Amino acid sequence: MGGGGNLCKIGNLALSCHVNILAVFCIAVATFLLSGCATATKVPLHVQRTPNLNTVGIQRIAIMPFEAASPDYQQAAQHATSVAAARIQETNHFTLVSASEIQRLRQAGQSIEGYVDALFTGQITYIGSRVYQTRTNGGKTVEDGLAVEVHFNYSLTLVRDGTLIGPINRKGAINIKGPTSMSGAMSSVPSRLALNFAAQIIDKEMELLGQDVAPYILKIDRELEWESNKKLWRQMEAALAQVKKGNYQTALDSYISIYNTHQSIAAAINASILYEALGETQTAADFMQSVVAATGDPKARNVLARLNNDLQEVAGSAEYDDIQNQKERVAGYVNQEMMRSLPANARVWIHNNTLSDQGMMHDRNIVNDVIDDLTVAFLRNGITVVDRASIALIMSELDFQMSGYVSERDLVSIGNLAGANTIIILNVTGAGAMRRLQVRILDIERGVPVFQSDTSEHWRL
Numbered sequence: 001m002g003g004g005g006n007l008c009k010i011g012n013l014a015l016s017c018h019v020n021i022l023a024v025f026c027i028a029v030a031t032f033l034l035s036g037c038a039t040a041t042k043v044p045l046h047v048q049r050t051p052n053l054n055t056v057g058i059q060r061i062a063i064m065p066f067e068a069a070s071p072d073y074q075q076a077a078q079h080a081t082s083v084a085a086a087r088i089q090e091t092n093h094f095t096l097v098s099a100s101e102i103q104r105l106r107q108a109g110q111s112i113e114g115y116v117d118a119l120f121t122g123q124i125t126y127i128g129s130r131v132y133q134t135r136t137n138g139g140k141t142v143e144d145g146l147a148v149e150v151h152f153n154y155s156l157t158l159v160r161d162g163t164l165i166g167p168i169n170r171k172g173a174i175n176i177k178g179p180t181s182m183s184g185a186m187s188s189v190p191s192r193l194a195l196n197f198a199a200q201i202i203d204k205e206m207e208l209l210g211q212d213v214a215p216y217i218l219k220i221d222r223e224l225e226w227e228s229n230k231k232l233w234r235q236m237e238a239a240l241a242q243v244k245k246g247n248y249q250t251a252l253d254s255y256i257s258i259y260n261t262h263q264s265i266a267a268a269i270n271a272s273i274l275y276e277a278l279g280e281t282q283t284a285a286d287f288m289q290s291v292v293a294a295t296g297d298p299k300a301r302n303v304l305a306r307l308n309n310d311l312q313e314v315a316g317s318a319e320y321d322d323i324q325n326q327k328e329r330v331a332g333y334v335n336q337e338m339m340r341s342l343p344a345n346a347r348v349w350i351h352n353n354t355l356s357d358q359g360m361m362h363d364r365n366i367v368n369d370v371i372d373d374l375t376v377a378f379l380r381n382g383i384t385v386v387d388r389a390s391i392a393l394i395m396s397e398l399d400f401q402m403s404g405y406v407s408e409r410d411l412v413s414i415g416n417l418a419g420a421n422t423i424i425i426l427n428v429t430g431a432g433a434m435r436r437l438q439v440r441i442l443d444i445e446r447g448v449p450v451f452q453s454d455t456s457e458h459w460r461l
Contacts, residue, residue, distance in 0.1 A: 041240060042221035043248075043277050050316035052212045053156060053165050058117045059461075061088060062097040066152070067123040076198045077124045080152060083206045084120060091214035093320070113159050114363075120213075122154035129194035132175065145177040148194045150201040156213070168212055172201040215317040222273045225266035225299075232264055239270070248274045256287075265297045272303055281310055330437050331373045333458050334426075338374060341441055341451040342383065342422060349386040349420035350374055351411060353427045363428035366461060370426060370437065386420045394418055408442060415444045422450075428461065435461045 063085040066077040089096060097116045105112050129148045150173070155166030174197050210216060224243065227236045235258050242251035252274040258267035268291045275284035285307040291300045342348065350371050354364040378385050394417050398410075406414075408425070415423045423442045430436050436459040441451035453459050 041224045041243060043224065043243065043273050045220050045222055045273075045276050046217050047220060047276075047310055048314050048317040049211070049216055049218050050313055050320065051214050051216070052168065055118070055156065055165065055213050056319055058156070058158075059095055060097050060115070060117045061094045061156070062099050062102045062116045062119050063088065064099050064102070064119050064121045066154075067121070069123060069125045070127075072195070073124040073127055075195055076127060076150065076152075076202060079199045080122060080124060080202050080206070083202060084122060084154065084209060087206055087209035088120065088213060091210040091216075093214040116159055118156045118158050118165070120154065120156055122152060124150070124152045126151035127194060127198050145175055146193060146197075147173060147175050148197045148201065149173040150198050150205070152202070152205075154209075170205040172205040174201050215320040222276065224273060225269045227264055227266040229262070229264065232258060232262055232267075236264075236267065239267070243270075243274070248277050252278070259291070263295060265291070265295065265300055268300060269303050272307065276307075276310075281307060281314065285311055330459060330461060331370045334370055334437070334439055335374055335377045337439070337451070337453075338424065338441070339377075339381065343443060343450065346422040347384040347386060347420050348378060348422045348424060349391060349415050349418055350424045351391075351406070351426070353406060353411075353425050363461075367426045367428060367437070374424070386415075386418045391418050408440075412442060412444050412447065415442075421445050430455075437461055 063081060066080040066084070068074045068077040085096065088094060102112050102116060102119070105115065127148070127150050129146055132145060132147045149171070151169070151171045153167040153169045155164055155168065157164055176193070176197060224240065227233060235254070239251045239254035239258065242248075242254065252271055255267040255271035255274065258264050259271060268288065272284040272288050275281070275287065285304065288300055288304040288307055291297070292304050352364060352367045352371055354367050375385050391414065394414055395406075398414065411423055411425065415421075421444050423444060425440045425442065427438045428435065429438045434455070436455055437453065438459070439451070439453040440449060442448070443450050
């Protein structure tokens with residue numbers, strides 16, 4: 001009997017040990033699964049980034065032909081010029097001015113400052129090639145072929161003062177596998193084969209040219225934090241399930257509740273990520289600032305620093321957006337000012353007094369866009385606008401050019417004949433940072449100006 005009891009105790013002990021080991025194993029598996037799920041879950045975000053070069057204020061760019069450090073590089077230089085123009089055009093951020101027009105103005109001894117803000121220039125500095133061979137210890141050739149290398153640079157030059165922005169230096173290489181009998185020394189006089197492959201290198205190295213000159217959106221994934229406190233696993237898992245379903249607001253509310261109740265840093269960080277995903281980066285930063293103040297946690301500090309950096313990028317990008325949308329805002333400001341300044345019962349003639357020569361067509365087109373917006377706004381508000389066809393007929397009879405500069409005295413005479421009692425005259429003045437839309441309102445019946453724009457930022461183009 002005693003022996004049987006001992007055996008029973010031993011059996012129970014073995015069973016108990018087995019159960020304990022199994023429990024520990026299950027806990028370990030659960031920890032792995034829960035933490036693994038959390039760390040494997042990423043939230044996609046789109047964040048704003050400013051360009052590598054400071055191009056604030058630059059709207060009009062001329063892509064000048066790339067220079068070639070050697071006559072042998074001319075083909076590559078022409079290719080680089082075409083690729084640069086395509087990449088900058090793709091940013092949809094600048095107005096491209098013809099390089100041939102800039103060259104024509106220079107040859108004529110004319111200033112280009114009124115036509116373009118910056119010149120984009122570049123140079124192919126090196127194209128070289130060499131044969132390479134790679135062998136194993138056994139002496140068997142694994143691969144051989146031709147290695148081609150290209151060096152080039154590009155920069156922007158502000159027209160108004162000659163300031164250089166850049167340069168950015170690029171260097172790329174490509175290996176063309178295959179047997180060759182050429183010498184293995186690197187040569188700066190490229191072969192025809194090397195020149196053909198140089199274009200591929202230039203294409204690859206210029207893929208991110210747009211990010212060098214214009215603001216861009218970067219796609220990134222933020223990895224959610226996992227919670228080490230097993231008492232919170234169930235709540236964190238429930239919040240995570242909402243993230244996976246795309247219910248970001250519900251998950252955000254859950255993470256904030258977990259943080260407020262248990263001071264979970266993981267929950268706080270996850271909440272900040274979801275704030276970002278919902279487009280509320282400032283709210284995320286404010287929230288993490290309160291977390292840092294309450295806990296002093298170093299991980300929370302790192303997240304806060306990243307968020308503040310992202311906000312700086314947003315502010316920098318907004319500055320570029322402000323420049324990009326300057327014309328639209330100026331048009332809105334003109335509309336607002338004109339509504340306040342027009343006399344009662346105004347019969348308005350809106351005249352574009354910008355010169356029509358080839359170099360000023362960009363400015364003339366901007367003014368025409370503003371006139372179109374003003375005309376629509378005036379008609380909606382019951383303001384009479386003199387028909388352009390009538391004005392054109394009168395000016396034709398008086399032998400005036402619709403697309404050229406006309407003196408104010410002549411404008412008053414034409415306005416009288418057209419039945420207008422108010423003339424709004426628009427023009428573009430200045431260059432570079434001082435480029436402004438100029439607006440002047442004349443009361444025809446009294447022969448006096450009733451409005452004159454100033455040189456403030458409201459009118460900057």
